[in-house]
Amino acid sequence: MTMSRCDDRRAFLRAAIAAGAAWATADLLHVEEALAFASQRATATAATQTTALTPEDATVIDALCSRIIPSVDGRPGARDVGAVHFIDRALATFNASQRPMYVAGAADLNRRARATVSGAASFASLTPAQQDEVIREIEATPFFQAVRVDTIVGTFALPSWGGNRDYMGWHLLGLEHQMTFQAPFGYYDADANRKS
């Protein structure tokens, strides 16, 4: 969790003062204050209900999101991070003009689902492999392209936009959200140290 990392870092900074590190106290207070504030901001509450999308349509869009960025190799995917909640919030506000396209797109997915598996209740009830088959039919549509972009935003934008629950989207990328890091940052940094 971000908060605990920030707290650890603050503890480290305090220890650094105690150890007489070359930090002026006034500067450290500023750093500490910034860290504390950042950790407050990091606590976003995740939505559980949708407003712009009906529960049925939300289920279909959520299923589509979960095939765009599926959970693989034990890491979270778009469904786990609640990308559909970003989409719903956007459709209820600044992205309202796209709502009809989403509603029509969800209906189209359900029609195609029934054409693929007779008697299928909805796109969401297909197996992942069947869903992928349907998606390949609509890959080039503006609807799919819009959902792809929104799924990405819902997975990777700050949790305050409605998705990326607990920064899980960032974790799937290997991005730790910390306000402070220390060198070495990556695998190859060591080469520079060896050379000198």
Next chain:
Amino acid sequence: MARQQAPTRPAARFQPSDTVDFVIVGSGAAGGIIAKELSTAGHSVVVLEQGPRLTERQFDHDEYGTFMRGHNINDPAKQPHTFRANAQQTAQKRQTIIYGRLVGGSNAHFTGNFWRMRPGDFNEASRLGGVKGTALADWPLTYEELEPYYTKAEWELGVSGEPGPFDPPRSRPYPMPPLPVKSSGVLLERGARALGLHPQPSQMAINSRTYNGRPACQHCGFCLIFMCEFRAKSTSMAVMLPLAEATGRCEVRPNSYVAQIEVGADGRATGVTYFDGSNRMQRQRAKAVVVCANGSETPRLLLNSASARFPHGLANSSGVVGKHLMFNSYTEVHAQFEHPLNEFKSVQNTRMVLDFYATDLKRGFYGGGGIDGRFGKYPVTFALDGLAPGSPTWGEGYARQLQQQFSRTMAFGCHGTSLPLESNNITLDPSLKDAWGLPCMRVTYTDHPDDLKNSAFLSSHAADIAQAAGALKVWRDPVVPQTQAVHLLGTCRMGNDPRTSVVDRYNRTHDVRNLFICDGSSMVTSSRGQPTETISALAFRAGEHIADFARRGEI
């Protein structure tokens, strides 16, 4: 190191009806520095900034809000502009120009690259014999004249770096050592050395250690178009404006959108009119006006200040106000490596290659530039288009690649020149008005063929460096004419001849004795894609001279 004094006096508050010594339009790289120079020299100063004043507590790491929803930048809904590639086209609404719209200006969110220009940049036109069909010109300054102000900028703001083998002479070393190297820097260095090039530490206006009471960089990784919560970035916002306000003679007035510079019957500027935060028209009277509104808004303001006496726009007897707009070329080469680089940490870049800086006409074109190692992406932008061409765009393969490659990808940023062309310019749109009823700007721009050739040349070398560094996969951005810009240069160029330039060598307009302009618009040539240190040095120099003129009664 002497710590800079904390404010001892409250920031000044003036009434618009007060006649202050100076009103400065814009609070960015140049505006902040000139405000500090003039107020510490004893003058009363009002800085008008169209954007809000944000504190560190209001900064965030909101990539989506910043990159895709226009937080803290010029607002296309309220202040749109139009774009066309050439004068034959009808300009269409489009966000071509991007600048920081907050106290601190674009400088508040800049990446921190802080490069000096070199002696040969100031007389490039005469050295090369000009470039046919362009307005390439010599500066009215030499490097030697500007050098003390480069040094001043580096020490007063706070810059981390180390001179490289091609660096110009300097009178003082960098105040801080380079920032710690990242994997992108190590790999750039490895590839460049293998090719016989000369990589060097990046020169950044970011603290590598505590400096003048501000902390060292904490390496959070959000520098590019983000403001620094820690005040480790050495900006006007973090350094200059607080010093100006601490004099008790400077007021920074946010939410003040300047409409016009007013001129009296004697042809002298009397102040400016602006819309306040409640959209009420206000007038700030001043003995002199300094415009630091950036290379797009500065010419727009002059053109919007036309009057019977100045029918073609204020200070535009030359007709070159708005002309010679230069964006700087920029293109990236992307590369994937075997092991994690974790480029999401720390500053954008830590090593660079300046072997291709100087123009070499044997290459067949004007221009040059630098290559740095960086990432240039955040999670959303990476997921949108950060994978190698031909990678899956959805599904399990896509998810796996995102997981695998986010930490293993870097970019080689290629920063290059733009030639000054009369046909690349800022004019007023004939019909579009902003939310305040003022004519909007119209941008006309097409990169000169040499700019594109130079960009492709740098990109090709960057790809070689990436391969030599052992990248598993390398791909290049297509080099195409630019339609979006954050560097806004050349539109009120400096020169000795009033017929071909807008400001003189002290940034005073040739036409109006008490009107000064200093920002990217003053630049005669485009630098190598990193103009901020030159803008800062010009501002320190102009500030000092304007204060001298005032003291001697020469304004």
